[in-house]
Amino acid sequence: MTTPAEALPTQEMLINMGPQHPSTHGVLRVLLRTDGEVVVNAKPDVGYLHRALEKIGERVTYAQFMPFTDRLDYLASMNCNCAWAWAVEKLAGIEVPERAEYIRVIVAELNRISSHLIAFGSFTADMGAFTPFLYSIRERERVNDLFEEICGNRLTYNFARIGGVSADLPQGFLEKTKEFLDYFEPKIPEYNNLISYNKIFLHRLANVAVVTAEEAVAYGLTGPNLRGSGVAFDLRRDEPYSVYPKLEFNVCVGTGERGQVGDCFDRYMVRINEMRESVKILRQAIAQIPEGPVLAKVPRLFKPPAGEVYFRSECPRGETGFYVISDGTVNPYRLKIRTGSFVTMNVFEKVTKGLMIADIVAVIGSFDIILPEIDR
């Protein structure tokens, strides 16, 4: 028997979401095939922001590529800076002074907080609540103030150097950081009260776009998106680098608090909890930081030995890995960048089947993608 619905097939509607759309976090184009409000298929179309960063990397010297890593994930430039420095140091076998490593960890964790703040804020703005966004920006501004003091810029920091960091901490920086942490820590429960456990917000997120642990691993998700699916994998702990082994912190995972493990809410909560962990790491790092030089002796005309290296580090949006092949000259022979957001887009099409248009926005927000990282 054919139901009336089968006898009268309705035509699906094709909608372009993006490249210019307030909730695609940049120039992402998602091609939606919808049946009314229900999305039959959502195909992400990336590449509108391609700047050939990898090719640029082959043209410029190792040190010159540092400012370009700022543009990789502009909300977490410090993390990308440090990742590049670590990768090149691993390639050349450079010993970095301990103080420099601590400074790197401090700025990286501060940047993780500010990046997660943006993730939180823009996500709530996507969900229709604009106010938490401005609260998160308010906190982020204080992090930016700190960064401006330490490196002189508020967005594109270019702070790390091969062999250390560009400058020692300015006078009173650690005290100011502590002050910020004391100010910031009570804000997290406030966010939770304000919106995280709001009924409407919960309903929008719980059980939406569930990525199971197997799927997350199979699709190569990393970072908070992977941990949101309940996989406790954190490069800082599982593939330790820098001084992270000396620091204590928990790896936050999605617990399926209000729905299934791996839904949008879990991914969201992982980020909120990671901010707490970052605060914890920062307090320890501030307590432990030693005195000493901040930059190893690296020749001005830096030529690493021929060879190849892959280094990955835990960035706010997942694993940022640099695969560098050196032929012994001043430029990398080949540079490949692996970014968390780009890999996340693979699973996007799968998890958005059968959701509604409003959910697409939630999914994009909960994956916390950033377009320069996707398109590089």
Next chain:
Amino acid sequence: MEALARSLVSAVPAIAGVPLWTVTLLMMVLSAAVLLAFALTFGGLGSYVLRKVAGDIQVRIGPNRVGPYGLLQFLADGAKLLLKEDIIPAKADRFLFILAPYLVFVGSFAAFVVLPFGVGLTASDLNIGVYYVMAVTSLVVVGILMAGWASNNKWALLGGMRAAAQIVSYEIPVGMAIMPAVLIAGSLSLQDIVRSQGGLLGIFGWNLFHNPFTFFSFFLYFTAAQAETNQTPFDIPEAESELVSGYNVEYSGIRYAFFFLAEFGDMFVVAALATACFLGGWHVPFFRAEALPALWGNLLSLAVFLIKAFALVLVMMWVRWTLPRLRVDQLMRMSWKYLVPLTFVNLLGVSLWLLIFKGKGIPALIASLIG
């Protein structure tokens, strides 16, 4: 209106020779103009207040550049909207595209006619007042649907569809939630409803405190009415983060301003209806405005009514800047699974209460026990 015109003609000998209908017509036009001026001013100042409230809540300052405290911001915005290029998309349905904003504005503005602004300040005290408001606001839906369709934009169409589905389904809980006030007053006329809330000391004559069911009715009405007028958190037809701007995405300049004004007009109508039906309308607490001379009584009651209504508008803005947005299916579920049953239960409760206690509310019962 006619009676008023008659009394005016008899009172002022200078216009005795003028036909009655001319005077009536002139007065109609005049009151419409006054209401229009009010609606426009409210729309403008409302946008200013909305932004100021947003600024306060969001630890910002808000508009403060044009005029003292940015008070003239709305004039600047209005001038800007008037001067902006009016863009009509090439493949849009020109006729409907142009017609839609007016329809929306008429639908929202027509409701102002019956609002009881003061003791005698109603443009037309229709005996079906509440029902009339419900009816004319349904015009808005047609306008929104038209706007969504005529724009020839899929986002706009989705917004229009959402708006229509939402407004149609929320008409029921809104109507049912406002019924208790009608039941208590025994009339659909808004002036009658307000008058029925006089008596007793202070605020306890208000329908809000009549009985527990009316207390809940107020909140149900306020919630449902916010949804019916597409206010956040129920603003899914606009949903700037999903549908960009929904049905009005292709509109610019003065046509957009019409949608904008209609939205603020709706806001005020909702607040005014809630005030009239539950918060005692123009009744001044502990004071009888009707007893004053006509002019002063009207002015005082007008002020009180506006204060109450504006307070409710402020609450709406406060909600708007706090809550996230519902999804469209959740919105429907909220209407059909929560608000509709609850309002029905509430209505039943109020009816039973009126039957059992012979129409007396809790304050009246207590008063009769004491006195």
Next chain:
Amino acid sequence: MGLKQYIADIVEAVVTTAKGMRITARYGVDAKEEITQQYPEVRREPSERFRGFLHNDIARCTSCTMCVKVCPVDCISLEAVRGADKKMVLASYDINIGRCMYCGLCVEACPTKCLTHTSGYEKASVDRGELILHFVHEDPAEIKARVAKQVAEAAAKAAEAAKAAEAAKAAESPKMTESLRPGKAEGSIVPAAPAFAAAVGNPGGGNPGGPKAPDAAKEEWEKKG
């Protein structure tokens, strides 16, 4: 969904909404929480390390071209000629701040620390040519001509001296009559300059946009900074 769940849902919705609204109300009422600064009137002090526009103190510049080499986006163009005293003389030193990404690598590379970041950050312009900061205000051709003249004079002097010396030594070795090569010093060191200048729409790279306007603009931002 049981009745209990139904009611619990409603209660949860009301309670969480009330919680959120309490927080927003607190911020709304508390005027102390406002953090907006009224920008043009109130300016925050940029920090000491702030990376604003670049400034080159050309008096100290040795035209070593380190900054040019280290710049990842080739926004610095430098033209220098070898002067009479064998030191390089700057003919032009332009920084295209429309292209600069304020990474600070050039400042770090500068050996004489004459290239610095100022605290200036305001320079809106309707003309892309105005975004090129000129640090040498003379016409490069003039400088070159002057330097060439000086070099030529020096060379002539040297030649005279050499001739005198030669005359003195003529008896011993008559075949050393070679003079210095003044033509070689005139070559520009940086070939990149015209190319990028063309890219920013100011052909010639030098002053055809009017030498006055950029100067005025520069003074302005320096004053502001």
Next chain:
Amino acid sequence: MTGPADLIFYFVAALTVASAILVATLPNIIYSAVALLFSFAGVAGLYVFVSADFLAATQVLVYVGGILILILFAVFLSNRISTVKISNPVHFNWQAALLCLALFGVLSYTAVSTKFPVKPGLSYQPTTAEIGELLMTRYLLPFEVASVLLLAALIGAALLSRPEGEKERSADMEEPK
């Protein structure tokens, strides 16, 4: 109050009839629907003239706020509806013309031959209370029957609009526990 009131009456009547004609003749079905809006509004206006304000508001609420929206929904959601050939093809059927003529004849005859009771001094009295009372007493049975019919239609619609093969999707949209 004869002159202007009559004028307005004729204006409203003309609006009603003219838009009704447009509904039938306009090639674009969406314009037809818009014309229908004005026709409904005109009818509501006519109700006001016979002092049936409740009925007028009901007309607007039900027809404009309900029926017309439904029609617009159906029109907008249908595929390629704005193409005139699909939505409003013009066929001339002599049978239809005959039927229309016959109907017109009957209606005209009825209108002319019926003796309408004309109350001399029509007073504008509120009718709402009366309607309510009548609905709850004299016409209670029809009222209830109509509501049962509507309920049945409602349930039927809900059932129809829920195809079977969508269990998964609906599970996706279930509320969080």
